[in-house]
Amino acid sequence: MSAERIYLDFNASTPIAPEVAETMKPFLSQHFGNPSSLHWAGIPAKEAVEHARQQVAELLQCSPDEIVFTSGGSESNNHAIKGVFFALREKGNHIITTQIEHPAVINPCRFLEKLGAEVTFVPVDRYGRTDPQDIQKAITPRTILITVMHANNEVGTIQPIKEISKIAKERGIVLHTDAAQSVGKIATKVDELRVDLLSIAGHKLYAPKGVGALYIREGTPIEPLIHGAGHESGRRAGTENILLIVGLGKACDVAKRYVGDDRICSMRDRFWKLLQDNFGEKVVLNGHPLHLLPNTLNVSFVGKAGGELLSRLDGVAASTGAACHSGSVELSPVLKAMGISPEVGMGAIRFSLGRTTTIQELERVVQLLKNTLP
Ligand SMILES: Cc1ncc(COP(=O)(O)O)c(C=O)c1O
Numbered sequence: 001m002s003a004e005r006i007y008l009d010f011n012a013s014t015p016i017a018p019e020v021a022e023t024m025k026p027f028l029s030q031h032f033g034n035p036s037s038l039h040w041a042g043i044p045a046k047e048a049v050e051h052a053r054q055q056v057a058e059l060l061q062c063s064p065d066e067i068v069f070t071s072g073g074s075e076s077n078n079h080a081i082k083g084v085f086f087a088l089r090e091k092g093n094h095i096i097t098t099q100i101e102h103p104a105v106i107n108p109c110r111f112l113e114k115l116g117a118e119v120t121f122v123p124v125d126r127y128g129r130t131d132p133q134d135i136q137k138a139i140t141p142r143t144i145l146i147t148v149m150h151a152n153n154e155v156g157t158i159q160p161i162k163e164i165s166k167i168a169k170e171r172g173i174v175l176h177t178d179a180a181q182s183v184g185k186i187a188t189k190v191d192e193l194r195v196d197l198l199s200i201a202g203h204k205l206y207a208p209k210g211v212g213a214l215y216i217r218e219g220t221p222i223e224p225l226i227h228g229a230g231h232e233s234g235r236r237a238g239t240e241n242i243l244l245i246v247g248l249g250k251a252c253d254v255a256k257r258y259v260g261d262d263r264i265c266s267m268r269d270r271f272w273k274l275l276q277d278n279f280g281e282k283v284v285l286n287g288h289p290l291h292l293l294p295n296t297l298n299v300s301f302v303g304k305a306g307g308e309l310l311s312r313l314d315g316v317a318a319s320t321g322a323a324c325h326s327g328s329v330e331l332s333p334v335l336k337a338m339g340i341s342p343e344v345g346m347g348a349i350r351f352s353l354g355r356t357t358t359i360q361e362l363e364r365v366v367q368l369l370k371n372t373l374p
Contacts, residue, residue: 048246054249060215061192066216068232069241073102076199077105079224082223082225089144092140098124124337128155128288143173144174146164151179151181157287184251195217197222199214207250211247275299278366283300284299297351297353303343335348
């Protein structure tokens with residue numbers, strides 16, 4: 001008999017929500033027109049795209065004109081970072097980011113270094129949080145962009161974006177946040193965060209993979225990433241992927257019901273309590289105890305190898321804090337930047353909960369861990 005399947009990897013990807021799938025259906029079979037066409041087939045397609053734009057804007061509390069649809073979180077980040085660099089390279093070449101960003105931020109920055117950018121990767125504390133003062137200190141007269149993720153994908157730590165935005169505003173520097181992991185989990189109102197650019201990834205919020213959005217505050221200096229015809233008001237060329245865009249719009253609409261709902265957070269807290277009760281000092285939390293995504297629990301089983309442990313949890317889908325590079329297992333750059341020792345970091349497992357997670361599943365994982373760990 002095969003083991004019960006338990007999915008605790010919602011930070012890696014979410015299933016498509018049933019309401020989202022339902023909304024997308026007519027766009028698989030009936031509505032095929034090009035949104036740029038002015039006839040009977042194009043007009044409903046255009047209306048569907050604009051309705052979705054409105055739905056995304058409502059979640060972020062911005063104007064629909066400030067939303068550009070993209071192919072996902074990676075494209076949104078590339079657009080934001082390269083777009084601001086290309087728009088402002090006459091003014092300056094300095095970019096500030098952190099050491100724990102997703103590769104979809106780190107690598108565009110590394111790429112721009114080859115084109116003359118100077119990038120400061122500010123450190124984080126042992127909980128994965130950036131000190132806004134470190135950002136302040138890193139600013140030079142040549143700084144054109146600050147890009148700091150809203151919440152970290154591995155450990156779930158939430159960054160002090162409002163404090164960072166205060167600093168950025170005072171110095172007139174464009175601020176981008178990669179909100180791929182926070183949208184739909186915590187509030188991401190752009191005027192509260194006071195960001196100029198914000199990235200969304202559809203498949204982290206129960207929309208399909210391959211779709212996302214970039215919020216661009218009106219007036220932000222930014223070049224397009226993809227040049228071509230005038231789609232998306234000249235900001236992103238390419239015939240709109242209506243099917244996926246409609247899915248993203250609906251997902252944002254549904255997400256409004258979940259932001260601030262503490263069911264998942266309570267389960268996560270209960271899970272952490274059970275782990276502590278059962279494993280005491282042998283289990284430690286990676287990530288901030290308070291400023292933490294409500295669904296994420298990254299814990300280390302001290303002295304163990306996370307990957308090995310996970311492979312013994314039959315049927316459980318979760319992630320580890322280490323990755324295999326050319327044959328050897330290395331600590332993730334995020335845990336490294338947090339100053340976590342290899343003894344602790346190598347035993348890290350990220351459990352990320354979602355809408356369908358039940359407390360019974362979490363109790364089962366604790367039982368499986370008890371059977372595995374001496
Ligand atoms: C924080 C963060 N940013 C960006 C991305 C990339 O998003 P996508 O897979 O949609 O390109 C991810 C996905 O893992 C992520 O977790």
